[in-house]
Amino acid sequence: MDRICNLVRNGTHQAVFIMAGPGIGKSAVTDAVTERLAGSMKILRIHASSALAGVPFGVLTPYTGELTAEESVSPVAVLRSMWSYFEKLKGGHGAAVLLAVDDAHHLDDASAGVLAEVISAGWATVLAAARPRPGLPQPLDQLWYDGLAERVDLRPLNREQVEEVLAHVLDGTVPGATVDAIWNASGGNPRILDALLHDSAETGVLAKRNGIWMLLGALPADGARLAGVVAKDHLRRGPEEQEALKLIALAGPVGRKVIEDISGAAVVRSLLDQQMIVEAPGVPSELSIWNGIFAGAIRNTVSVSRSLQLLETVKAHQNPTQLQGEGRLRSVEWALECGVRVGDDEMLAAAKEALLRFRNHSARSIAARIHHPPLVPMAQAIQARALYNEGSYTEAAALLDACWLPLAEDAEGLAVLLLRVSAHQAIGHPLGVVAEDVEKHAAPGGERSWQEELLHLLQLGAEVNVQALSEAVEVMRKRRTGTGGEPLRALAEGLQAHALASAGRPVQGLEAALLAASELPPLEGSLFFFPEFVLGRLVSDYLAMGEWESAEREINHYATGNAPGAATFNGSLQLLHGYSLLRQGRMERAYQVLLPAVEALSLNDPLQLYRFGTALGFYAAARLGDTEQARRLEQDHKDADAGWPAHDLLAEAYVAAAAEYQARDGKGLAALQTLMTTPEASARTGNLLEIFAMCWDLGDPSVVPMVQTAAGGVEGRWAEALMTLATDWENADGDALMTTAASLEEAGFVNLAREAYARASTVLEQAGERRRSRQAVAQREKCDHELGERFREGRFIAAAPAVRLTRREQDIVELAVQGLTDREIAQRLMVSVRTVEGHLYRTYVKLGVRSRDELESALPK
Numbered sequence: 001m002d003r004i005c006n007l008v009r010n011g012t013h014q015a016v017f018i019m020a021g022p023g024i025g026k027s028a029v030t031d032a033v034t035e036r037l038a039g040s041m042k043i044l045r046i047h048a049s050s051a052l053a054g055v056p057f058g059v060l061t062p063y064t065g066e067l068t069a070e071e072s073v074s075p076v077a078v079l080r081s082m083w084s085y086f087e088k089l090k091g092g093h094g095a096a097v098l099l100a101v102d103d104a105h106h107l108d109d110a111s112a113g114v115l116a117e118v119i120s121a122g123w124a125t126v127l128a129a130a131r132p133r134p135g136l137p138q139p140l141d142q143l144w145y146d147g148l149a150e151r152v153d154l155r156p157l158n159r160e161q162v163e164e165v166l167a168h169v170l171d172g173t174v175p176g177a178t179v180d181a182i183w184n185a186s187g188g189n190p191r192i193l194d195a196l197l198h199d200s201a202e203t204g205v206l207a208k209r210n211g212i213w214m215l216l217g218a219l220p221a222d223g224a225r226l227a228g229v230v231a232k233d234h235l236r237r238g239p240e241e242q243e244a245l246k247l248i249a250l251a252g253p254v255g256r257k258v259i260e261d262i263s264g265a266a267v268v269r270s271l272l273d274q275q276m277i278v279e280a281p282g283v284p285s286e287l288s289i290w291n292g293i294f295a296g297a298i299r300n301t302v303s304v305s306r307s308l309q310l311l312e313t314v315k316a317h318q319n320p321t322q323l324q325g326e327g328r329l330r331s332v333e334w335a336l337e338c339g340v341r342v343g344d345d346e347m348l349a350a351a352k353e354a355l356l357r358f359r360n361h362s363a364r365s366i367a368a369r370i371h372h373p374p375l376v377p378m379a380q381a382i383q384a385r386a387l388y389n390e391g392s393y394t395e396a397a398a399l400l401d402a403c404w405l406p407l408a409e410d411a412e413g414l415a416v417l418l419l420r421v422s423a424h425q426a427i428g429h430p431l432g433v434v435a436e437d438v439e440k441h442a443a444p445g446g447e448r449s450w451q452e453e454l455l456h457l458l459q460l461g462a463e464v465n466v467q468a469l470s471e472a473v474e475v476m477r478k479r480r481t482g483t484g485g486e487p488l489r490a491l492a493e494g495l496q497a498h499a500l501a502s503a504g505r506p507v508q509g510l511e512a513a514l515l516a517a518s519e520l521p522p523l524e525g526s527l528f529f530f531p532e533f534v535l536g537r538l539v540s541d542y543l544a545m546g547e548w549e550s551a552e553r554e555i556n557h558y559a560t561g562n563a564p565g566a567a568t569f570n571g572s573l574q575l576l577h578g579y580s581l582l583r584q585g586r587m588e589r590a591y592q593v594l595l596p597a598v599e600a601l602s603l604n605d606p607l608q609l610y611r612f613g614t615a616l617g618f619y620a621a622a623r624l625g626d627t628e629q630a631r632r633l634e635q636d637h638k639d640a641d642a643g644w645p646a647h648d649l650l651a652e653a654y655v656a657a658a659a660e661y662q663a664r665d666g667k668g669l670a671a672l673q674t675l676m677t678t679p680e681a682s683a684r685t686g687n688l689l690e691i692f693a694m695c696w697d698l699g700d701p702s703v704v705p706m707v708q709t710a711a712g713g714v715e716g717r718w719a720e721a722l723m724t725l726a727t728d729w730e731n732a733d734g735d736a737l738m739t740t741a742a743s744l745e746e747a748g749f750v751n752l753a754r755e756a757y758a759r760a761s762t763v764l765e766q767a768g769e770r771r772r773s774r775q776a777v778a779q780r781e782k783c784d785h786e787l788g789e790r791f792r793e794g795r796f797i798a799a800a801p802a803v804r805l806t807r808r809e810q811d812i813v814e815l816a817v818q819g820l821t822d823r824e825i826a827q828r829l830m831v832s833v834r835t836v837e838g839h840l841y842r843t844y845v846k847l848g849v850r851s852r853d854e855l856e857s858a859l860p861k
Contacts (some may be wrong), residue, residue, distance in 0.1 A: 001029055001032055001033060001036070003152065004016055004018070004029070004033050004127070004152055005033055005036055005037060007150050007152075008033070008037060008041075008098065008125055008127065009037070009040075009567065010504065011125075012121070013123055013148065013149055013150040014023070014119045014122060014126065014143075014148055014149065014151075015119045015125065015126040015127070015128065015140070015143055015148065015149035015150070016125075016127050016128075016149065016150050016151075016152060017104070017128050017130060017136060017140070017144060017149055017150070017151045017152070018030060018127070018129045018130070018152050018154060019129075019130055019131070019132050019135075019136075019151060019152070019153045019154070020129070020131070020132070020153065020154035020155070020319075021131060021132065021156070021189075022131065022189075022233065022274065022275060022276060022290075022589065023189040023190065023191040023192055023229070023273045024154045024155065024156060024189060024190060025154060025190045025191070025235075025825075026129035026130075026154055027102055027129055028128060028190075029129070029154065030100055030102060030383060031127045033100075033127060034098065034100050034127070035254070036519045037098060040096075041095060041096045041097065041098040041100065042089050042090065042095050042096070043098050043100060044063075044089070044098070044099045044100070044124075045099075045100050045101075045102070046059050046060070046099065046100070046101045046102070046109045047059070047102050047103065048101065048102065048103045048104055048105075048106035048821045049103060049106050049236060050106050050113075050236065050237060050238045051238055052106070052108070053106045053108055054108065055108060056073060056108055056109075056110035056111070057072060057073065057110050057111050057114070058108060058111070058133035059077050059107065059108070059111050060078060060082065060111050060114060062086045063080050063081060064077075064081045064082070066081065067081055070573055071117065075110065075113060075114060075117075075662060078114050079114055079117055079118070082114065082118060082123070083123060086123055086124060089747045091831075096125060097123070097124035097125070098124065098126075098127060099118070099124045099125070099126045099127070100124050100126075100127045100128075101113070101115070101126060101127070101128040101129065101130045102129050103129065103130065103131075103236065104128035104129060104130035104136055104140065104333040105130040105134055105135060105136060105137075105274075107136075107137050107140070108137075109137055109138070109139065110332070112136070112137035112138070112139045112140050112255075112315075112790050115128075115139070115140065116139035116140055116142070116143055119140075119143055119148060119149065120143070120148065126149075128140065131273075131275070132153075132271040132275075133272075133274060133275055134270070134273040134274070138274045143265065143327070148383055155188075156187060156188030156189055156190040156191075157183075157186075157190060157193065158160055158188060158736060159179065159180070159183050161188070162179060162182060162183040162186070162188060162193065163179045163183075164791045165193065166178070166179060166197075166213075167181065167827060169197060170208075170213050170404060171208075171823065171833070172208050172211045172212060172213055172692075172826075172827070172832075173211055173212045173213065173595070173596065173827055173830040174212075174213045175212060175213070175214075175574075175596030175599075175600070176574075176596070177215075177566060177570040177574065177596065177600060178206075178213050178214060178215055178570075180563075180566065180794075181215055181219065181566065181567070181688055182196060182197070182215075182219070185291075185292070185293050186291075186293070187290070187291045187823055189291065189366075191229050192226070192229060192291065192293060192294060194225070195223065195225035195226040195229050196219055196220075196221060196223075196225075196226065196742060198223070198225040199220050199223020199224065199225050199226055200215070200219055200220060200223070202223065202224075203220050203223065204216065205217045205218070205219060205743075207510040209599055209602075210595075210599060210850060211826075211831060211832050212595060212596050212599045212830065213610065214596075214599055214600065214603065215567070216603065218361070218567075219293060221293050221295075221296025221297050221299075221300065222296070222297070222515075226293070226294075226297045227297060227300065227301070229294075230294070230297045230298055230301060231298070231301070234301075235550055238605045239571060240263060240264065240267045241267055241270065241271060241276075243263060243267065243273065244259060244262075244263040244267045244271060245276065245277075245289070245298055245311075245562065246298060246302055246310065247259055247262060247263065247303075247310055247314065248271075248277055248287050248288065248289055248295075249289050249295040249296075249298035249299050249302075250298075250299055250302065250307060250310055250311070250314075251310075251314050251318075251327075251331070251334065252286070252287060252288040252289055252295060252327075252330065253286035253287065253288045253326055253327045253330070254278060254286060254287055254288075254314065254318070254330075255285070255286055255287075255318065256268065256279060256282060256284065256285045256286065256287050257317075258314060258317045258318050259287055262313060262314070262317060265787055268287070269358060275290055276289070276290055277289055277290060278290050284322060286327060288821075295371075295456050302337060304337070304339070307334070307337065307467075308338040308339070308340070309340050311334055311335065311338050311340065313628070325353065326353070326357065328349070328350060328353065328355070329350045329353040329354055329359075329362070332346060332347060332350035332366060333350070333362060333366070334451040336365075336366065336369065336481075342369075344370045344371065344372040344375050345372075345375070347366050347367070347369055347370050348367070348370055348375050348378060348379060348382075350366050351363050351366040351367040351370070351379065351382045352382060352525070354366060354386075355382055355385055355386055355527075356440065356525050356563040357564050358389060358565050358567065358568060359564075360386040360387075360389045360390050361386075362385065363382055363383070363385075363386040364382075364383050364386045367379040367380070367382040367383045367386075368383060376403075376425045377403040377406035377407050377410075378403075378407065378410070378412070379401075380399045380402055380403040381399070381400065381403050381407060381412065381416050381419070381527055382527070383399055384396040384397075384399040384400045384416075384419065384420075384423070384632075385419060385527050387398070388398070388419060388422070388423055388606065389565075389567075389604075390568075390604070391604035391605070391606075393423050393426035393427045394427050396419075397423035397424050397426075397429075399426060400416065400419060400420035400423055400425050401420065401437075403416065404416050404417050404420050405441060408451065412526065412527050413490060414450065414454060414487045414528075415487060415523075415526045415527040415528035415530075416527055416528075417434075417438075417451060417454060417486075418454065418491065418528045419527055419528050419592045420434060421434050421455070421458060422528075422606070422608070425608055425642070425644070426605060426606075426608060426641070427641065428641035428642055430642070431455065431458055431459060431462060433453045434455065436452050436461075438452065438455060439452070443604035447760040453488065454488060454491065456472075457469070457472060457488075457491060457495060458491075458495070460472065460495065460499075461498065461499065461646060462496030462644070462645035462646055463645070463647050464495075464498070464502050464503070464680075464683070464684060465499065466500060466502075466503045466505075467493065469495055469496040469499050470496060470500075472492055473489075473492045473493055473496050473512070476488065476489050476492055476729070477489070486519040486522050486523060487519075487523060487526070487528070487530065488529055488535075489516075489519055490516045490519035490520065490523065490534065491516075491530075491533070493512045493513070493515045493516035493519070494513065494516040494533055494534045494537045495512035495537075496509070496512045497510070497512040497516060497537040497538070497540075497541055498536075498537045498540055498541075498646055499538075499646075500512060500541075501540050501541045501544040501686055502544075502646070502649075502684040502686050502687050503683070503684055503685055503686055503687075504684070504685030504689065504710075504713055504714035504715065504719070505686070505714075505715050506541045506542075506544035506686065506714075506716050506717070507541075507546045507715040507716060509537070509540075509541040509544070510538070510542065510545065512537075513534060513537045513538040513541050514538070516534045516537065516538075517534050517538065520534060526536065529569075529606060529607075531558070531562075532558075532565075532572065532607065533607070535554060535555075535558055536572065536576065536607055536609075539551045539554050539555060539576045539580075540576075542554065543579065543580055543583055544686050544716060544718070545715065545716030545717060545718060546583075546716050546717040546718025546719070546721065546748075546749065547716075547717065548580055548583070548584055548748060549748070551576070552577070553582050555573055555576055555577055555580075559573055560571065567604070568604060568606055569606060569607075570600060571597050571598075571599075571600030571601040571603070571604060571605065571609075571613075571653075572601070572605075572606060572607045572609050574593055574594075574596065574597035574600065575594065575597040575598070575601065575609050575612070575613045575616070576618075577593050577597075578590050578591075578593035578594035578597050578613075578616060579616055581593060582594070582619070583718075584748075584749075584750070584751060584787075585750065585751025585752075585754070585787050586751075586787050586788055587620055587623055587624060587760035587787070587788065588788040588805075588811075589788055590616075590620050590623065591617075591620040591621065591626075591830070593625055594613065594616055594617045594620055595617060595629070596829050596830075597613055597617075598610070598613045598614055598616075598617045598633065598636070599651065601613050605643075607644070608643040608644040609643060609644070609647070610640055610641075610643060610646040611637060611640040611641070611642065611643035611647070611648075611651055612644075612650070612651045614633050614636045614637035614640055615632075615637055615650075615651040615652075615654040615655045615658070616654055617629075617633040617636075618630055618633040618634045618636075618637055618654070618655060618658040619654040619655070619657055619658040619661075621633055621658070622658035622659070622662040623658070623661050623807070623809040624807050624808060624811070625806040625807025625809070625810075625811075626807075626808045626829075626831065627662065627806070627808070628831070628835055629816045629831065630658065630662055634655070634658070634659075637651075637655060649675075649678075649680050649681060649684065649687050650687055650690065650691075652675060653672060653675055653687075653690070653691045653694060654694070656668045656669075656672045656675065657672060657694040657695075657697075659671070660672070660698055661698070668698075669698055669700060670696065672691060672693070672694060672695050672698075673700075675691060676688065676691055676692070676695075676706075685710055685713050685714055686714055686719075688710055689707065689711055689714050689719060689722065692706050692710060693707070693722065694705045696755075701729075704726050704729055704730055705726075705730065707722055707723065707726040708723055708726045708727060710732070711723035715748065717749075718749070721744055721747060721749045721752050724740055724743075724744075725744065725752050725755060725756055727741060728740045728756065728759075729755075729756075729759055732759075733762050733763070733774065734760050734763040734764040734767060734769065734776075735762060737756050737757075737759050737760035737776075738756075738757070738760050738772075738775075738776060738779075739774075740756050741753045741754075741756030741757045741760060741779065742779075744756060745779075745783065750783050750786050750787055751783075751787060753779075753783050754780055754783035754784060754787065757776045757777075757779045757780035757783060758776075758780050760776040761773045761774075761776035761777045761780060764776060806839075807831045808829075808831075808839055809839050809842065809843050812825055812827060812829070812836055812839045812840060812843070813840070813843050813855060814851050815828060815829075816840060816855055817852075817855050817856050822837055822840070825850070840852065843855075
């Protein structure tokens with residue numbers, strides 16, 4: 001806006017053209033510019049419209065009122081009349097005139113020609129807002145080519161800009177998942193973004209939980225603000241365009257020829273030029289409204305009776321055999337909305353399509369209408385999966401209890417039983433509850449059924465029984481594919497992958513996970529979430545190996561290709577991401593990721609990771625000195641239903657370590673030491689090594705020899721790096737420690753390198769090599785900086801040992817000294833503003849200062 005105002009004031013150009021698509025804000029910018037310049041210029045307005053586009057000089061009527069009918073169609077007479085109007089407006093004071101033109105793309109050629117003459121003659125400056133397609137009329141466009149006009153293009157907000165808007169509007173932390181959902185739904189369109197924020201907050205869909213803004217459901221397409229945006233857009237259009245938009249919103253994606261036959265090719269071309277609709281290539285090519293939320297809002301403006309009329313009109317021009325995918329789904333949804341009967345087979349296919357696209361409400365509502373007895377069990381299973389996606393596990397379990405047995409011989413039978421087990425585990429029921437029910441229906445004698453085999457595999461996975469799982473997988477690989485086939489093998493190999501990683505054999509586990517992944521293509525669209533199940537195991541193996549980048553790549557690859565499932569699985573993905581950062585020692589970044597992830601999992605926990613997530617969150621909060629959040633997360637962990645049993649050992653370890661960081665009374669460390677001696681830990685060398693590393697971080701050097709022993713039996717770069725560090729630590733060779741630290745840093749194990757440099761500085765100082773010791777300290781601080789550990793043994797503690805600030809107090813003071821406000825600090829650290837204020841007050845007392853202005857001078861230089 002500043003740039004546009006300067007262009008108008010400086011007089012370097014006689015016209016400024018603001019170009020933007022629908023809803024980007026060109027009219028709002030035009031209004032803001034005219035308001036700012038109203039004190040120094042005379043403002044006139046012209047509102048072009050599609051209704052006047054066919055009337056020569058129609059938009060100029062307010063300035064040509066004194067002309068006769070014959071003169072009103074003469075360009076020369078119209079120009080003379082406008083010049084007279086401008087002179088009267090100036091009143092002899094010579095004030096410049098600014099002519100603001102809205103929707104200039106609708107100007108008729110005659111009016112555009114007159115405005116071009118006005119600009120060329122310098123009678124007035126023109127500020128025109130228009131859409132890039134169809135663009136400005138030729139006379140105005142030519143002025144830009146001739147250099148008499150400047151063009152300013154406004155574009156949709158990108159993700160970073162939307163994130164900035166949300167951070168400004170919302171008081172609290174806005175996690176990436178919320179930003180992504182709102183950005184994708186709004187398309188970066190400021191008007192729709194504003195409407196969605198107001199409507200979702202008004203309906204409670206966008207809610208603040210523990211300081212974090214979460215989406216508790218689908219963004220509303222029926223809100224009052226969004227309805228206002230649609231109504232305003234409709235007022236700018238003629239009846240033909242309005243009707244075409246309604247048809248496309250109701251039927252889309254719909255064949256282009258269908259809409260052209262009904263509304264005319266010219267209307268379709270016009271809407272495409274205005275970017276109100278988009279065309280998908282194919283045979284036949286299909287049309288959709290440019291934004292899904294906007295399409296939903298248009299549908300809400302159409303009455304049921306009118307919708308039924310339009311449905312019949314479309315049916316008369318549409319070949320139903322050409323409908324597929326989303327188009328077929330929308331045709332069923334539209335028919336049901338109008339009360340038209342749809343066959344059960346067709347509804348079942350549509351419900352499956354809706355489920356595949358994670359349109360859970362649609363899948364549930366369509367499947368619930370199916371009453372043909374042979375199709376009811378599958379319809380119930382579809383409803384159950386949709387409910388499961390939404391986190392309604394109790395309702396899902398009830399439906400699955402009713403339909404699993406009738407579907408036992410169906411191709412989806414195994415997936416349905418797996419989903420049933422998951423639903424029961426999500427509400428705290430142990431695996432045995434489902435196993436007992438299955439056993440009641442098992443045939444007496446004979447071979448074990450595939451249902452019993454599945455439950456047996458799940459039990460082995462829960463127990464992390466590596467040997468038994470490996471034997472079961474080997475048998476499956478040798479035998480021919482029978483009932484269950486690829487799904488059962490994918491499940492077994494996924495469970496084996498996790499067990500191998502826990503046992504310290506992640507390289508072999510990765511091989512099993514990749515084999516499980518190779519089984520996935522035929523399982524696309526299954527009622528069970530095989531891809532996400534396998535992904536979790538694949539990432540766990542990479543993390544156990546210390547292959548951080550590979551783990552991140554797998555997470556990002558899934559997130560990029562599976563956007564529709566974000567509302568269901570994003571919490572799980574973010575937890576894996578946070579766990580990766582935590583393993584790397586990037587504690588602050590891990591904390592920023594884990595807090596929203598745990599909050600998301602409290603709403604929807606499809607992989608049963610919430611309990612494990614609360615343990616990781618508690619650990620990160622305790623290490624960073626955030627006592628308030630640590631206590632809350634500790635309680636959340638205690639209150640949580642049992643998660644996937646295979647995670648229990650590590651969850652218990654992280655909770656014990658967190659308790660030690662919080663209390664520093666030795667009890668947490670003692671609990672860890674007790675945990676090391678349990679049969680579970682002894683059998684899981686990979687997990688045991690991770691527990692040893694926790695103890696080492698807590699300052700227990702007695703575990704260093706144990707690390708050497710355990711790491712020797714664990715596969716992967718992380719174990720190798722840990723063993724090298726432990727060996728050099730024990731040998732206390734300063735030169736070897738410096739060399740090891742440098743190699744660890746280069747290999748990406750910055751947290752381990754940091755410990756090696758710290759140990760080297762101590763050893764070299766004791767040996768009298770002070771210059772080398774200072775070099776080690778400098779390298780350690782470099783690692784701290786990369787890890788985000790700004791204060792760990794930093795200038796506070798080193799220079800002012802009498803001042804004991806907590807880790808959180810240190811973080812807040814550092815940000816305050818940088819000039820951040822209390823609200824900005826709260827958003828950065830994901831705490832409440834009140835928490836920041838409380839920490840700052842306590843810090844003032846400890847440092848002997850009275851305000852944040854005195855903080856910098858109170859800190860050691």
